[in-house]
Amino acid sequence: EIVLAQSPGTLSLSPGERATLSCRASQSVSSNYFAWYRHKPGQAPRLLIYAASSRATGIPDRFSGSGSGTDFTLTINRLEPEDFAVYYCQQYGYSPVTFGQGTKLEIK
């Protein structure tokens, strides 16, 4: 199965700054079948990005996804208080689908 490695493990930033989260796959993910989620404690994980760069319904344009092959990035511009959470990447190009270990975005 494809292993996804997220970096950094923890990212400390201030509101208003830009966050760059990375996810590297153990092999190339076909057709950019790649997604990102935000997970706040006690809440349901929320889909942010699918197909590597398409924003899910209701997701503001502060969130953007990029990348291809084995390296994918989630960028969050102008961090707001609700953005401080754990972020997971996921590949769905190969079965079984797999997730990264998560990046915790915390307030500096």
Place this chain on the structure above:
Amino acid sequence: QVQLQESGPGLVKPSQTLSLTCTVSGGSMSSGTYYWNWIRQPAGKGLEWIGRIDTSGSTNYNPSLKSRITISVDTSKNQFSLKLSSVTAADTAMYYCARDNGGSWSPVYFDPWGQGTLVTVSS
């Protein structure tokens, strides 16, 4: 807006069967072409896809868990369920249900998710 909610015992004894139910509200499970999934996350570890089912009862399971999993659906109650047999402490995790609209061979991305329910395996 479709919402999902997991329910079931929070404590299961080793070697027994873990049973959870996901109730779908805000829309019929049979409306549209969707698959209904179970995903789990052990404490301090990553997310793991368990398996899924559609409203006709067609299933896909993660090969790593396939021998111990049964996922079923009850469209009259707008619910689907997970049974995981012969549990050990390694099955202690937060269990989530989620929807996907992928093809018949494998899930795609998941949207929406339930809030999750914690299941502890301990005697």
